[in-house]
Amino acid sequence: MSAMSTDLVTAFVGLATRTPVSRTLRTHLLPSLLGHRRGYRAPSLSVSRPVEVIGGFSREMCGLSRRMKRPFRRFATATGGKGAVEEEEDCDMLTKIPPDDRIPATIITGFLGSGKTTLLNHILTAEHGKRIAVIENEFGEVDIDGSLVAAQTTGAEDIVMLNNGCLCCTVRGDLVRMIAELVDKKKGKFDHIVIETTGLANPAPIIQTFYAEDQVFNDVKLDGVVTLVDAKHADIHLDEVKPQGIVNEAVEQIAYADRIIVNKTDLVREPQIASLIQRIKSINGMAHLKQTEYGKVDLDYVLGIGGFDLERDLPWLTLRSSWEGYLRLFVWSHGKFFRITANKQVEHHAHDHSHDHTHDPAVSSVSIVCEGSLDLNKANMWLGTLLLERSDDIYRMKGLLSVEGMDERFVFQGVHDIFQGSPDRPWGLDEPRINKIVFIGKNLDAQTLEKGFKACLL
């Protein structure tokens, strides 16, 4: 097995190895083909740090959300699969992990004209007591958004412009330098960084920056991706068929979101909004969604959301599957399990076929919910192989698993080949051991994924 899957497997296996020794946190950031295509160096690496050991087991294994003051990062070798074992030497069993005091950063994305600057102005002018540094990215040499923001706001501690290209490709190095400079010169003078991308940005490489670049990772944590969707024009962009190998940015922006804001609802009628929302949910069934005019949302909907924290529960999760001609909709919400049965035949991917547009059905979300415990070896093998073969296509995944022999729930999430996982709270005595897993990506085959996952159950 390759270094990548071995790494993943090793980390995962380590979780259930019930030896009362300290464990090393490991985050696997494996080379992204996407990144390479864009000339970005996304090295294979692992992060290691001592972790709190509770009851003989590590509370965290791969998490990034709590960390040592200066996380120790080292690059994995091609045969670094035994890393979890080797790195135990670096651990200090008695060290408690201090709170994560890195500066949170929010990425605001959304297609051209969807209302990103409007939302930003709303954030900056609202009463929240936060001091916000803004990084604005715009195509072209004339910075229009910058002046729009600056003219309307008083709340921003700093507004920095990145005008010589798009963040997701040409100016990523600038972003790293800019963040490093902000931190160096102004640390303590602001509480949050908000980054507004261009309307054509693919969020994936920007997200990767927060994990791949030491300068950023050490001081800044990604809080969430907020995507604005223009209720009036979104369908046109989502429908756009791109030449082979070119991503549809509008789809990507939705797929990577933690929060979706369907904006400009004043410009369309209710049925169009409902159809758009259905379509958005078929791309990303995980993100929270709100409808707005002029980006007017509560600020805690967009700031401090912890979208990349492992400690957070999956907020909700749906599973669509056809069974005897019925739609069975499972909703997991705050520890309660509901099943709703509706009298309607649907396809697995639940694409909206009620209109005539030609749209790219390749990006969708697949959710699996089932009770039982996983055979660890089988699950390792399945997940490792899946990421090895499909990490380019799997944009995001999140899961909460029940592993045989483990008292704690195992939570994980991934962005392409970045994989994080850790045990969280113990299962309750009467709590059903229900696995929940969501994939968002391209050309996902729900039946194959479900079959593969279920084959790992005991």
Ligand SMILES: Nc1nc2c(ncn2[C@@H]2O[C@H](COP(=O)(O)OP(=O)(O)OP(=O)(O)O)[C@@H](O)[C@H]2O)c(=O)[nH]1
């Ligand atoms: N009718 C209507 N107009 C809106 C709404 N939100 C924003 N706008 C307007 O739409 C236009 C574009 O809004 P921006 O906030 O600049 O959009 P953007 O996403 O930052 O645009 P780019 O930077 O070009 O990608 C502006 O004229 C806004 O005033 C809304 O809810 N309803």
